[in-house]
Amino acid sequence: xxxxxxRGLSCPQPVVLVLSEIKTGNSEFEVLIDSEASLENVKxxxxxxxxxxxxxxxxxxxxxxxxx
Numbered sequence: 001x002x003x004x005x006x007r008g009l010s011c012p013q014p015v016v017l018v019l020s021e022i023k024t025g026n027s028e029f030e031v032l033i034d035s036e037a038s039l040e041n042v043k044x045x046x047x048x049x050x051x052x053x054x055x056x057x058x059x060x061x062x063x064x065x066x067x068x
Contacts, residue, residue: 001030002024003031004017007032008034011035014033015042027068028067051067
């Protein structure tokens with residue numbers, strides 16, 4: 001399973017990385033996010049692409065576990 005670490009990156013880089021991963025067609029991947037703006041933008045992209053995801057909150061970042 002691929003893991004996309006977007007911590008420390010500013011928009012639009014996290015969205016670009018997630019869109020690239022979506023295009024690969026992998027059935028499962030994780031996105032690590034530490035920015036509130038990126039959280040919302042990535043969530044919007046996942047919902048737009050009708051992908052299911054679980055959210056796990058850690059002390060310094062959030063993880064979206066995405067499944068097709």
